[in-house]
Amino acid sequence: MDFSNSISNLFGKSPIKPLQEHMALVVTCASHLEPFFEAVIANKWSEAGGIFDTITDDENQADDLKKQFRLNMPKSLFMPVSRGDLLGILAQQDNIANTAKDVCGIVLGRQMDIPSSLQADFIAYVKSAIETCEKARKAIDELDELLETGFTGQEVKFVKKLIRDLDAQEQKVDKRERKLRHRLFKMEEDIPPVHVMFLYNVIDNIGAIADTAEQVGNQLELLLAK
Amino acid sequence: MELFTEYGTILIILAGAFGFFMAWGVGANDVANAMGTSVGSKALTIKQAILIAMVFEFAGAYLAGGEVTSTIRKGIVDSDVFIDSPDLLVFGMLSALLAAGTWLMVASFMGWPVSTTHSIVGAIVGFAAVGVSTDAVNWGKVSTIVASWVVSPVIAGTISFAIFRSVQNLILIQDNPFERAKKYAPMYMFAVGFLMAMVTILKGLKHVFKDFGVSLTFGESIVWAMMFGILVAIIGTFLLSRVKRNEELEVSNRFANVERVFAVLMVFTACSMAFAHGSNDVANAVGPLAAVVNVVSSGGDIAAKSSMPSWILLLGGAGIVVGLATYGFKVMGTIGRKITELTPSRGFAAELGAAATVVFASGTGLPISTTHTLVGAVLGVGLARGIGALNLRMIGSIFLSWVVTLPAGAGLAILFFFFFKGVFG
Numbered sequence: 001m002d003f004s005n006s007i008s009n010l011f012g013k014s015p016i017k018p019l020q021e022h023m024a025l026v027v028t029c030a031s032h033l034e035p036f037f038e039a040v041i042a043n044k045w046s047e048a049g050g051i052f053d054t055i056t057d058d059e060n061q062a063d064d065l066k067k068q069f070r071l072n073m074p075k076s077l078f079m080p081v082s083r084g085d086l087l088g089i090l091a092q093q094d095n096i097a098n099t100a101k102d103v104c105g106i107v108l109g110r111q112m113d114i115p116s117s118l119q120a121d122f123i124a125y126v127k128s129a130i131e132t133c134e135k136a137r138k139a140i141d142e143l144d145e146l147l148e149t150g151f152t153g154q155e156v157k158f159v160k161k162l163i164r165d166l167d168a169q170e171q172k173v174d175k176r177e178r179k180l181r182h183r184l185f186k187m188e189e190d191i192p193p194v195h196v197m198f199l200y201n202v203i204d205n206i207g208a209i210a211d212t213a214e215q216v217g218n219q220l221e222l223l224l225a226k
Numbered sequence: 227m228e229l230f231t232e233y234g235t236i237l238i239i240l241a242g243a244f245g246f247f248m249a250w251g252v253g254a255n256d257v258a259n260a261m262g263t264s265v266g267s268k269a270l271t272i273k274q275a276i277l278i279a280m281v282f283e284f285a286g287a288y289l290a291g292g293e294v295t296s297t298i299r300k301g302i303v304d305s306d307v308f309i310d311s312p313d314l315l316v317f318g319m320l321s322a323l324l325a326a327g328t329w330l331m332v333a334s335f336m337g338w339p340v341s342t343t344h345s346i347v348g349a350i351v352g353f354a355a356v357g358v359s360t361d362a363v364n365w366g367k368v369s370t371i372v373a374s375w376v377v378s379p380v381i382a383g384t385i386s387f388a389i390f391r392s393v394q395n396l397i398l399i400q401d402n403p404f405e406r407a408k409k410y411a412p413m414y415m416f417a418v419g420f421l422m423a424m425v426t427i428l429k430g431l432k433h434v435f436k437d438f439g440v441s442l443t444f445g446e447s448i449v450w451a452m453m454f455g456i457l458v459a460i461i462g463t464f465l466l467s468r469v470k471r472n473e474e475l476e477v478s479n480r481f482a483n484v485e486r487v488f489a490v491l492m493v494f495t496a497c498s499m500a501f502a503h504g505s506n507d508v509a510n511a512v513g514p515l516a517a518v519v520n521v522v523s524s525g526g527d528i529a530a531k532s533s534m535p536s537w538i539l540l541l542g543g544a545g546i547v548v549g550l551a552t553y554g555f556k557v558m559g560t561i562g563r564k565i566t567e568l569t570p571s572r573g574f575a576a577e578l579g580a581a582a583t584v585v586f587a588s589g590t591g592l593p594i595s596t597t598h599t600l601v602g603a604v605l606g607v608g609l610a611r612g613i614g615a616l617n618l619r620m621i622g623s624i625f626l627s628w629v630v631t632l633p634a635g636a637g638l639a640i641l642f643f644f645f646f647k648g649v650f651g
Binding site: 006007008010011012013014016017026076077078080082085144145147148149150151152153154155 | 258259262263266390394398399400401416479480481527557558562564565566567568569571597601604605608610611612614615616617618619620623
């Protein structure tokens with residue numbers, strides 16, 4: 001039991017900044033996917049390996065931040081937002097980094113070859129998934145301003161608009177995913193079946209990154225509801 | 227009485243020393259809690275906070291501290307019981323001062339919950355109930371005081387909640403919060419000035435007015451207090467006019483400039499906090515001292531009406547200033563460094579709520595804990611979804627403070643009481 005009497009013991013560490021820092025790190029992690037796939041397409045495997053190491057480092061760091069965040073969230077904390085919602089957002093954010101690392105791991109481990117006719121679309125698909133993460137980060141970045149206004153007024157409208165943007169971006173990713181899968185389906189016959197399977201897997205997982213980013217936005221919307 | 231002619235000077239010197247010791251403790255520890263929020267939200271530097279504390283603690287004690295001092299001096303004990311044995315009252319008040327001072331010292335050293343108010347009330351009740359008789363305690367008054375310890379944080383929380391909600395609605399949720407903040411901040415400054423002036427006129431200056439043959443009706447008091455409030459608001463408006471919008475600050479936080487406006491406002495609430503603290507807590511050191519001086523100088527006549535010599539208040543004020551200068555600035559720095567999550571827009575609401583409650587209690591003559599009231603006020607702002615994270619364990623430590631400090635103060639007072647009785651009696 002803390003016996004000390006000083007008023008300073010009343011103040012816990014605000015969860016907002018650490019959550020934003022975690023998000024920033026996680027999005028950096030996902031944004032490495034673009035140079036990674038460019039290296040893969042160019043057949044520069046050692047460069048791709050180097051990027052994979054960076055992603056792994058970032059992911060580990062994000063894991064550390066996640067652990068610290070959870071340790072700083074005792075049940076006795078009284079916060080303007082629910083503890084469960086914050087932990088939910090954190091878990092989703094963390095999934096972004098995890099999935100990014102998994103995708104790279106598979107591609108690197110199998111030295112996957114992306115069919116040349118799909119390459120341009122594929123890179124565009126990866127870019128738009130990263131863009132979704134960026135939009136989610138923008139929304140999370142507003143949390144300190146939300147706290148400042150006490151989760152009311154113009155700021156709430158502004159964040160809701162950011163979340164709408166995020167949803168729209170995720171739908172764009174969905175569209176690209178469908179197109180990519182369809183084109184892959186058309187050329188299935190010419191590629192070894194196991195390889196096709198894993199190509200679908202990679203496409204799915206990149207889609208999942210965008211999905212998770214959207215989930216972060218949805219969870220944030222829950223905080224706005226009174 | 228023979229005791230007072232023989233040992234009178236020694237007793238007064240002892241009481242003065244113990245009172246100074248208590249006041250030193252208040253300055254070293256309590257003031258830091260009252261001013262720490264302003265330092266933590268970076269509205270004031272430590273130096274500025276100490277300067278404000280020195281001036282306004284003293285002003286509060288001198289202008290509005292009379293009622294609480296009189297409660298501590300003669301409200302907790304039943305004076306009638308001591309008419310035949312004024313020596314017991316003198317020994318009791320001496321031991322209460324020494325007990326509370328010692329307990330504060332020990333508790334601060336160990337990092338335990340310390341409240342000057344609880345220590346001194348516990349000590350006075352202790353010596354009177356056990357050392358003299360249970361009839362010697364004015365239980366009605368004591369239960370009112372204890373009830374006020376529970377009520378004061380709740381009231382402060384309610385006021386702070388309302389103030390912060392008004393800030394949200396008038397300023398923070400609007401399109402142009404910076405302009406809005408500049409427009410409405412003088413209103414809150416007016417409230418600060420009005421509050422301090424009202425309590426001072428109604429309670430503090432009563433005796434001064436009587437001496438000069440001036441008497442104000444309640445309505446006239448309100449008019450004077452309003453005029454003072456307007457004066458404060460004008461000074462505030464002048465200070466605010468120097469706060470210019472700095473676009474660069476808004477890159478990382480769009481409310482950075484709004485907070486700069488509130489930081490100016492917080493200078494005023496810090497003054498009111500120091501004033502409120504002085505009006506309530508200086509009495510803890512000065513009250514028992516006044517009781518001793520009163521009895522000794524009247525030769526043991528408890529009923530004798532006498533005004534409090536001004537040197538007593540000066541001694542209390544000096545003790546606080548010395549406490550601040552020798553140790554309080556360190557505590558303030560530590561507290562300020564730990565409170566980093568509190569921004570001026572919240573700190574001001576909490577301080578104003580707490581100061582209003584404490585000043586009101588001072589006017590009513592109730593000794594309450596400024597720290598606990600401030601905790602209640604901060605929780606009130608938290609309930610309005612204003613603060614990132616609050617540690618509710620602090621509420622447990624407040625209860626613990628009551629449970630531990632009251633018996634500890636009482637026990638030590640009983641011990642010292644029999645010691646003094648043995649030495650002088």
